[in-house]
Amino acid sequence: MQFSCPFTLSPCKYAKQVVSWSAGIGYLDFLFHHFMATPTKNQKIAALVKLVQKRARGAGLSVPPQRTVLETLMYAALLENASFDKADLAYTVLENYYIDWNEIRVCTVRELADTLTDLPDPEAAADRVRKALQGIFEKTYTFDLEEMRKKGKALAEHIKTLESMSAGTPYMIQYVAQVALDGHLIPFDEASLRIMRRLGLSQVSSDGREVCIGLDRVILKKSGLTFATQLHHFAANYYDVPDSPELLSQLSAIDRGAVNRSWISPISATSQSAQSASAPVPVSETKPALPAKKPSKASPVAKPPAKKNVKNLPPVKSVDNTPTKKPVTSAVPTKKTPPTTSKTPPVKPTPPVNKIAVNKNPVKPVKKPKTVTPSKVLRKKKPK
Numbered sequence: 001m002q003f004s005c006p007f008t009l010s011p012c013k014y015a016k017q018v019v020s021w022s023a024g025i026g027y028l029d030f031l032f033h034h035f036m037a038t039p040t041k042n043q044k045i046a047a048l049v050k051l052v053q054k055r056a057r058g059a060g061l062s063v064p065p066q067r068t069v070l071e072t073l074m075y076a077a078l079l080e081n082a083s084f085d086k087a088d089l090a091y092t093v094l095e096n097y098y099i100d101w102n103e104i105r106v107c108t109v110r111e112l113a114d115t116l117t118d119l120p121d122p123e124a125a126a127d128r129v130r131k132a133l134q135g136i137f138e139k140t141y142t143f144d145l146e147e148m149r150k151k152g153k154a155l156a157e158h159i160k161t162l163e164s165m166s167a168g169t170p171y172m173i174q175y176v177a178q179v180a181l182d183g184h185l186i187p188f189d190e191a192s193l194r195i196m197r198r199l200g201l202s203q204v205s206s207d208g209r210e211v212c213i214g215l216d217r218v219i220l221k222k223s224g225l226t227f228a229t230q231l232h233h234f235a236a237n238y239y240d241v242p243d244s245p246e247l248l249s250q251l252s253a254i255d256r257g258a259v260n261r262s263w264i265s266p267i268s269a270t271s272q273s274a275q276s277a278s279a280p281v282p283v284s285e286t287k288p289a290l291p292a293k294k295p296s297k298a299s300p301v302a303k304p305p306a307k308k309n310v311k312n313l314p315p316v317k318s319v320d321n322t323p324t325k326k327p328v329t330s331a332v333p334t335k336k337t338p339p340t341t342s343k344t345p346p347v348k349p350t351p352p353v354n355k356i357a358v359n360k361n362p363v364k365p366v367k368k369p370k371t372v373t374p375s376k377v378l379r380k381k382k383p384k
Contacts, residue, residue, distance in 0.1 A: 039254070039255055041201065042218055044199050044200070044201060044255055045215060045218045046218065047254040048201075051254065052227070052231050052234045053230060055234045056229075056230040056233055056234070061233060064179050069180045069181075070136070070145050072180040073168060073172055074133075075087065075091050076175035076179075077128040077168060077169075078119065080171050081120060081239050082239075084233065086118045087119075089118050090116045094115075094129075104130070104133060105134055105137060128168060132166075132168040134166075135167050139164070155181060159173055171188065171189040174186070174188070185216075186224055186227065187228060191235040191238070191239040192231055194235065194238075194242050195231070195234070195251070197261060197264075198248075198258040199261075200255065200258075200261060201215075208267065243263070
């Protein structure tokens, strides 16, 4: 059996055959990687790290400044679902516009939201700040959380303490645990969780919370704060447009199933379905419809008799069923009933009193004393 060497072919034919082989191998490799092979969770996380690093270049992101635990908590309330520039501007407003944290606590949500207009949702941010301050004040009667740094407790105990105070949302507590308490946690707000839902990296835990398991194994502690900052910067740009074509094209390069997945939280979707299932059925659907009443003879809506010449019939006069008040007229005069006589004698009418003559306290005229003239002096009669 003879073996034909491919170099015996002409150079032109050999070059065409090599090109066809390479093209076939490249096409099969494309089909295998994009349609047949699904990326694992670690591969998705590694690709997401590269994507957020690429988008964070030139953004000027820096390490968060040194703040107290309470100040870090308030900054996290403003940073949730917002960009870093807008959160920094809102925090400077809180520092310069208000006297202290107690004044912010006693403000209404509407008044506080009017000063945070740069945020995407000012009312929600104002509600987070006010509720956190109120919860901390009811537990400690102060606005100081620096004891959490001094005590040698585990990070989980600090998180439970903040949760018992109702000190904020899960993102706010996770942000404090990572930035202020130096914990190995990656905070996820709603904007970041939408990215993880698209990639299939989030799930609902047994206690009813949405978590992203496996990130702490792939991402080390020394690079956890950097990744959290870059991920938040990337996700906050698409918070108002979750179905952006640009975002879907970038996520589909990591996982082609990202386009078909929903960005809505599974917890809210299940709660909405449970509320619709437990909603009471309207009364009109439970009770059968009553039969229609037959129209009365005097009703103008009565149908004409079938198969008769309607032209020869006199016009039907419309009857007005509304009651009208008519004057009562009778041809027979009504008999007057004689007055009833009573046995008691009639009471005589009292004569009219002259109001002018009546005077409760009449004033008697004063009599003038008689003046006695000397000519009229009476002489005493002599006795007989």
